[in-house]
């Protein structure tokens with residue numbers, strides 16, 4: 113059967129594994145070699161040249177050195193590219209290493225040093241851009257400010273949808289149109305390729321913190337970018353020079369995790385729907401941010417741009433920072449920890465943690481906590497949030513009557 117005829121769930125299980133039977137194995141091979149034998153000096157040198165400049169290994173050549181090429185990493189990249197409907201993908205040691213490589217690679221290729229970044233973004237991305245560490249100038253704007261912010265020397269437009277941590281959806285096609293000839297990078301970490309394929313909507317690059325849903329079990333750090341072959345070569349060259357390649361064990365775990373990604377994302381999303389609807393009924397909660405709730409998706413992008421609302425929720429607490437801190441301290445089934453997309457549910461306070469480096473006027477509200485819904489029965493998650501919110505409200509009213 114031709115690979116292109118498969119449905120996405122089947123691609124998630126089979127992509128990057130087509131040759132396993134011919135190798136006589138069933139599980140993914142894990143190649144941990146840091147260096148590789150060279151056939152002879154001539155071919156070894158040619159292999160080095162090709163790989164260090166972003167090319168693929170050639171027949172009879174060598175993989176030379178694990179910073180340049182690793183077959184286990186390449187298998188994962190092939191599988192992820194298929195899910196993202198991309199020509200290629202390039203994997204990195206973390207999501208931030210991937211974002212850094214895109215910024216360095218794209219600005220170097222184009223000779224342009226200006227970036228337009230649509231807020232809100234993940235705090236680490238915001239920090240990297242605002243710091244000026246990479247020698248690039250960044251203009252931050254709202255989604256409708258992209259056309260005005262783009263200049264002749266703009267190398268890249270960066271955006272996230274759904275955005276971290278407010279779950280705002282950005283109309284990707286509108287931003288692509290406003291960007292004109294400037295390539296658009298979409299951070300697809302929250303949606304995953306199960307719900308959204310940004311390249312189909314005109315983005316040039318789709319990026320993941322693979323640490324999150326792609327891994328899904330809280331035991332891998334990685335990043336990956338899906339794009340066309342030309343950009344992929346620029347990213348591999350940057351990766352080889354800066355030394356940001358993904359570790360093969362991480363690639364093995366991520367590739368293994370891809371098989372269950374569609375099932376996990378759909379099940380976590382259904383749980384999130386139940387939890388989000390329940391949260392709207394609670395007096396301690398002043399606002400629930402979840403793209404599947406009425407009013408949270410004014411442009412109707414769920415169902416057109418992304419296939420479902422996803423499994424991330426943000427809530428604003430009526431009791432502000434104190435109530436938010438108390439909630440994170442009182443939950444028992446949720447783990448109070450940063451990160452997201454794991455099979456178990458996590459809760460964290462973005463303003464104090466993931467978005468701590470963001471400038472105050474762009475920082476998320478102090479009353480906001482972010483929930484990553486896992487695979488637990490949503491009724492158990494509701495019971496946990498219920499006991500934590502009730503205890504929090506009691507403390508609040510006690511504090512108020514003391515103060516009064």
Ligand SMILES: *Cc1c(COP(=O)(O)O)cnc(C)c1O
Nearest residue numbers: 206207208234276301321323334
């Ligand atoms: C976590 C995260 C990143 C950074 O990825 P790391 O793997 O932690 O380096 C980037 N973007 C989003 C949306 C994230 O959630």
